[in-house]
Amino acid sequence: MPELPEVEAARRVLEHALDRRIVAVDDTDEWVCRPHRPGEIASVLLGGTLTAAHRRGKSMWCDTRDVHGEEGPALGLHLGMGGRIVVTDADGVRAGGDPRPDRAPRQAGWNRFTVRFDDGGELRLFDKRRLGRVRLDPDIDALGPDAEHITAAQLRERLGRSHAPLKARLLDQKVLAGVGNLLADETLWQARLSPSRPSDELDRSEVNRLHRSLRRALRAATANGGVHTGRVIEHRHADGTCPRCGAPMVHGTVGGRSTWWCGKEQG
DNA sequence: ACTCGTGTTAGCTG
DNA sequence: TCAGCTAACACGAG
Numbered sequence: 001m002p003e004l005p006e007v008e009a010a011r012r013v014l015e016h017a018l019d020r021r022i023v024a025v026d027d028t029d030e031w032v033c034r035p036h037r038p039g040e041i042a043s044v045l046l047g048g049t050l051t052a053a054h055r056r057g058k059s060m061w062c063d064t065r066d067v068h069g070e071e072g073p074a075l076g077l078h079l080g081m082g083g084r085i086v087v088t089d090a091d092g093v094r095a096g097g098d099p100r101p102d103r104a105p106r107q108a109g110w111n112r113f114t115v116r117f118d119d120g121g122e123l124r125l126f127d128k129r130r131l132g133r134v135r136l137d138p139d140i141d142a143l144g145p146d147a148e149h150i151t152a153a154q155l156r157e158r159l160g161r162s163h164a165p166l167k168a169r170l171l172d173q174k175v176l177a178g179v180g181n182l183l184a185d186e187t188l189w190q191a192r193l194s195p196s197r198p199s200d201e202l203d204r205s206e207v208n209r210l211h212r213s214l215r216r217a218l219r220a221a222t223a224n225g226g227v228h229t230g231r232v233i234e235h236r237h238a239d240g241t242c243p244r245c246g247a248p249m250v251h252g253t254v255g256g257r258s259t260w261w262c263g264k265e266q267g
Numbered sequence: 268a269c270t271c272g273t274g275t276t277a278g279c280t281g
Numbered sequence: 282t283c284a285g286c287t288a289a290c291a292c293g294a295g
Contacts (some may be wrong), residue, residue: 001273032292057272081274082292129291131274164284172277173280227273256285258272 001080003252004147004178005221007058010085014053014060016095017087017115017123022048024116028181032112032127033134041136044072046114052124056146057177061138076138083112083225090120124133147178152211159199166202167195168255181257186217186230192265195254197267236260
């Protein structure tokens with residue numbers, strides 16, 4: 001389920017939907033497409049094309065061109081907790097090397113947003129839980145710097161603004177964009193920092209360590225196929241032990257989210 | 268059967 | 282103003 005590395009993979013799939021003429025749009029899911037009314041998104045896309053696929057943190061958006069070739073509003077896409085982007089060709093074959101069969105016909109009810117192209121292919125947001133989101137001109141500037149590109153200096157300045165627990169700050173998309181619950185636990189474990197440390201109490205070397213750990217965790221997740229491949233992730237359960245020192249993993253709630261940490265190294 | 272959760276956000280409370 | 286809590290979404294896993 002999607003954090004930054006998974007969303008980047010979805011963005012690459014989205015690139016297969018570019019420069020194809022849009023002939024139909026289903027935007028009738030009023031929850032996923034809120035606050036737009038049914039037909040509103042359709043009316044700006046019909047006859048036009050998507051021209052580029054961007055990502056910042058876990059948010060994606062496509063530039064659009066209307067039927068006259070004029071630039072239109074951006075089409076924002078968010079996967080929520082379990083959404084997937086599916087792009088197909090005329091034969092229903094999925095783009096992006098996804099080997100799983102396309103179950104769209106059988107699971108049509110879980111397609112929350114669909115764009116059909118004149119070549120017969122489709123772009124779909126498939127999302128059982130309806131936590132994904134589609135909207136025009138999403139406010140990307142409300143997000144902090146992308147977690148992949150944030151500098152140590154930016155991170156230091158942003159963490160220094162608040163006394164909230166460190167993990168809560170890492171999860172706050174306005175502080176930096178792209179870190180979810182698993183990536184936060186993995187990053188803090190790698191950096192040997194307590195999730196509940198007041199964010200503004202980290203010294204310079206601790207922030208640098210956190211920054212390096214964030215980059216390492218992101219790189220590894222991208223290379224290995226997702227944040228669930230992080231080293232500490234499989235030890236996030238009762239009876240789990242720290243894969244470095246063997247001490248018991250401790251569980252609690254930090255920043256409103258289920259949190260696991262090494263009781264010895266991250267005390 | 269029942270609880271929890273890889274996400275976000277509005278609205279409330281202290 | 283800030284931090285924390287709840288509800289809303291709806292399903293799978295344990």
